[in-house]
Amino acid sequence: MRHAIGIDIGATNTRIALGNDEGELIEVVTFKTWDYQDPNLYLEKIAYAIRELRAKYKVEVAGVGVGSPGPLDMARGEVVAAPNMPFKKLEVVRVLKELVNLPVAFANDAVTAAVGEKFWGEGAGLDNLVYVTISTGIGGGVYVDGSLLLGKDGNAHEIGHVVVDSQERLTCGCGKKGHWEAYCSGSGIPKFARFIAEHEKVEGSRLMTGGKLEARDVFEAYRVGDPLARRVISEVKRFNAYGFAAIVNYYDPELVTVGGSVALNNPDILLEGLRDSVKNYTVNRPPEIKLTRLGANAGLLGALALGLGLERKVPLR
Structure with missing residues (x-):
């Protein structure tokens, strides 16, 4: 069984989960996004949660998948101008890789939820699917x-x-x-x-x-x-x-x-x-x-799929 970390960055809450390739979320850690308005402190809080989950469950982690509100610059791995967030710019991929020493896959949060639908939800077996949040x-x-x-x-x-x-x-x-x-x-x-x-x-x-x-x-x-x-x-x-x-x-x-x-x-x-x-x-x-049918976990499950490397269009790097 393979494991990964999924991160769902929300305008209200940020959630970090350890999960596996059966689509099981083993544990989810949640904190208020606006409690960490400095982008570096915010990413350090996420990294701390990842380290705690890895230490607690002692499993090998394939990677980290992250879904974030956009607009994004996916090539640079950054949030560049999110209208509902406490910070306009967030260097997700570079900083997280440095903090946790794991490969990171990064996409828009609603895109990540669509990935969740494709691999774990109603979209399984469908080629043409839209997820709306x-x-x-x-x-x-x-x-x-x-x-x-x-x-x-x-x-x-x-x-x-x-x-x-x-x-x-x-x-x-x-x-x-x-x-x-x-x-x-x-x-x-x-x-x-x-x-x-x-x-x-x-x-x-x-x-x-x-x-x-x-x-x-x-x-x-x-x-x-x-x-x-x-x-x-x-x-x-x-x-x-x-x-x-x-x-x-x-x-x-x-x-x-x-x-x-x-x-x-x-x-x-x-x-x-x-x-x-x-x-x-x-x-x-x-x-x-x-x-x-995935409820509030659509984005988190999609991030897990990204962390496992299941979606080739959003590779771990």
């Missing part, structure tokens, strides 16, 4: 004809930055306007709610009467019939249909799986009727769109 941001990973799409810098799948609002009402975390992520992500939904509350008359809402607004507050209010939340989520669902339709038209997948905390916590709202809505905007035949 709706979390703090929105991202994707894509297989076409059995090949993982990467692009010149490793960013061929930045689906969260497709334009869904021609009015350009909101600015995305990346600094550009009208992007899907700006309206429908965990960070975008509260901003969209505030925008609608400020620019439209929606009577009878209690959504904006509390303190800090989060996406889960909007969904909770939606479930009890709050009119502002209903207005916001109806727009979110429409923009999601635009975004998923673009995916179907661009990549013609056999299957689209969906993960990320926002989707995983609210599938009854976000996925119900989605495929029928997508049909209104696609020239290609819509595939099945379903929640990932």
